[in-house]
Amino acid sequence: MISQEMLALGRQGSIIRAIFEYGNRRKAEIGADKVFDFSLGNPSVPAPESVAEAIRSALSETDPVVLHGYTSAPGSMQTRSAIAASIRERFGVPSTPDCIYMTAGAAASLTITLKALVLPGEEVLVPVPYFPEYRTFIENAGGKLTPVAPDGRMFPDLADLEAKLTPNVKAIILNSPNNPSGAVYSVEVIERITALLKRKSVEFGAPIYLISDEPYRELVWSGVEVPYLPCYYDNTVVCYSYSKSLSLPGERIGYVALSPTMEDRGEVFAAVCGAGRSLGFVCAPSLFQAVAAKCTAEHSDFSVYIENRALLLSALSEYGFDCIRPDGAFYLFMKSPEPDAYAFYEKAKRHELLLVPSDDFGVGGYVRISYCVSTEQIKRSLPAFRKLAQEYGLC
Amino acid sequence: MISQEMLALGRQGSIIRAIFEYGNRRKAEIGADKVFDFSLGNPSVPAPESVAEAIRSALSETDPVVLHGYTSAPGSMQTRSAIAASIRERFGVPSTPDCIYMTAGAAASLTITLKALVLPGEEVLVPVPYFPEYRTFIENAGGKLTPVAPDGRMFPDLADLEAKLTPNVKAIILNSPNNPSGAVYSVEVIERITALLKRKSVEFGAPIYLISDEPYRELVWSGVEVPYLPCYYDNTVVCYSYSKSLSLPGERIGYVALSPTMEDRGEVFAAVCGAGRSLGFVCAPSLFQAVAAKCTAEHSDFSVYIENRALLLSALSEYGFDCIRPDGAFYLFMKSPEPDAYAFYEKAKRHELLLVPSDDFGVGGYVRISYCVSTEQIKRSLPAFRKLAQEYGLC
DSSP, X not given: OXXXXXXXXHHOOOHHHHHHHHHHHHHHHHOGGGOEEOOOXXXXXXXXXXXXXHHHHHHHHSXXXXXXXXXXXTOOHHHHHHHHHHHHHHHOOOOOGGGEEEESSHHHHHXXXXXXXXXXXXEEEEESSOOTHHHHHHHHTTOEEEEEOBOXXXXXXXXXXXXXXOTTEEEEXXXXXXXXTOOOOOHHHHHHHHHHHHHHHHHHTSOOEEEEEOTTTTOBOTTOOOOOGGGTOTTEEEEEESTTTTTOGGGOOEEEEEOTTOTTHHHHHHHHHHHHHHHTOOSOOHHHHHHHHHOTTOOOOOHHHHHHHHHHHHHHHHTTOOBOOOOBTTEEEEEOSSSOHHHHHHHHHHTTEEOEEGGGGTOSSEEEXXXXXXXXXXXXXXXXXHHHHHHTTOO | OOOHHHHHHHHOOOHHHHHHHHHHHHXXXXXXXXXXXXXXXXXXSOOOHHHXXXXXXXXXXXXXXXXXXXXXXXXXXXXXXXXXXXXXXXXXXXOOGGGEEEESSHHHHHHHXXXXXXXXXXXXXEESSOOTHHHHHHHHTTOEEEEEOBOTTSSBOHHHHHHHOOTTEEEEEEOSSOTTTOOOOOHHHHHHHHHHHHHHHHHHTSOOEEEEEOTTTTOBOTTOOOOOGGGTOSSEEEEEESTTTTTOGGGOOEEEEEOTTOTTHHHHHHHHHHHXXXXXXXXXXXXXXXXXXXXXXXXXXXXXXXXXXXHHHHHHHHTTOOBOOOOBTTEEEEEOSSSOHHHHHHHHHHTTEEOEEGGGXXXXXXXXXXXXXXXXXXXXXXXXXXXXXHHTTOO
């Protein structure tokens, strides 16, 4: 018998993927321009030209034995130095290369961090709504996902957070800007969360780690600030990826950054190295480590996301829909006009609108609208959204 | 408390790495040309020019959103098709894209395969000598490494293999061409091993999986054939990497290929997908998936390895040293003239010869000499090898 757990995981359909595949079949039936697929959260804008330039110049200037060779397990010193310098400059945190461990993207950052920190049976708190794969990653480390209820802004409910903070909790994952809600946690809520974590760490006599999963850090709109959590809490592990900022999701490049002021940082860093080794990562892809070193200050042109967000938000409000304030990422989290989000999803589908019901994100009653699509698609979809609203008597 | 297991793994020094670092310090002291470092098993020849061409043409011809985008979790259909076609053509095995799962290199191929197949407490047989990281990868899946003794050619001892094949054994890892011995298992020994595995699978009423770890497949000399194990045994999982054939170790690109005739292949494939997801791999690096698709028939220029092997083998034989027949990979496994390989390593070091004692590979009494170095280094080192032989009265 092979692993039934892995078999189940491999067979488990993702509803997002299923909707996307339905969309492709439907496009073949009625024409691509008549189906409005808002299911996938993939960057729709290209990598900045500096990425291709960095690759071309690496190919022409670097000895291929070095360029494509193993780096040390935590990554090339040049890349780690560039990232630490960028962190110092942007956030005023005294980061150094020995805080930085290069990874094969955010998923790797998370599985490595969780395996380094979490002992079998320990809990990891995850505010609702959350990226469904967190459960898989936490369970890979032998841990248990404990959800924290949201407030009306989709920020963590602080009373529920306090109630869930028991001595069995090893860590909490915060994901802001948030997938799926687009919420960006305010400085005030971060201050309250970290104060609570500090108090409970002292009470329990053991650190509670704050894992900041922030692949959407650069995707913020309406001028809000994304607090850098090591400024607020010493025992923070930042899990970063260039998937969204540089539109490189397939290349698998990101990093783990330990707060320079973390307790026993050297031990945690060694455990991160051990976990990366144990899971089979060896080193992050070397060419894209070189790209990351050159592109720390770059990002893709996000103007399409900005335009899409504005268009969609103003139209949906006009039609009477209710959205969570979408300060970041490329998602709108819209309240379902009926309690059952799945029923709403089915009705939207009849208008060829493909939205993701929120149940898999840990909360009922919403749909996620990914607006990382063409602006044309947004414009063409608006009459369908209007009809859907009319069906519910919203306008 | 964080994971003490991961902490220990992260802190555990590799003796190979320690020797390499000693070599660097020693070179700084007495000059790089006076230290003969044979410790690391890294390709010393560049990637073929076709790799840089494939990258450049991908950059100029492919939409960056697609080129750097997520592929499906098992890999891009184009790459999997190209690899399946290459397997059909080279080995006459009816491989199809649904047998191929692209990975981030051989280590990922192994951790994913082991996590898919092995249940906690089950054993994985590993013929001695073996790549030390196998233990880490097996333990990550909750399994236990059980060594199989070697015969005089460093082939698995069949009597010991039979004795170790109990119903608790889920799999055996064969690594031919072998790191560290350079041995290439003959067709005859493969036929005997697979006959035994078939008989025991029937006896136990459950498949015993054969995991063929073959990153050195293309690195064979003296005209020997490397048997393709799916031709001999249905329940074979091939773990491949382009690290050595295309000299791309840092780029983390390889694949898992299930034998098309594997029992319950669809289930095993799904479990492989589940394990990749659980460990945080998402998809193999996308640009290098495109490179692999274009370069299935390419390899680096191995003439340096051929020249180095010939030079070293003839000189060491002349000086009276005794080597395992080095048919493949870029290693010579040389018998220590005294039983304690570590003592021999220390004596060699006095002549500035940095060899790796075999104890970490699971067997005492040998040293590994990695000849993936410059031919100049080989030539300069010969007088030191001669003096070392004289010290032992070998010449």
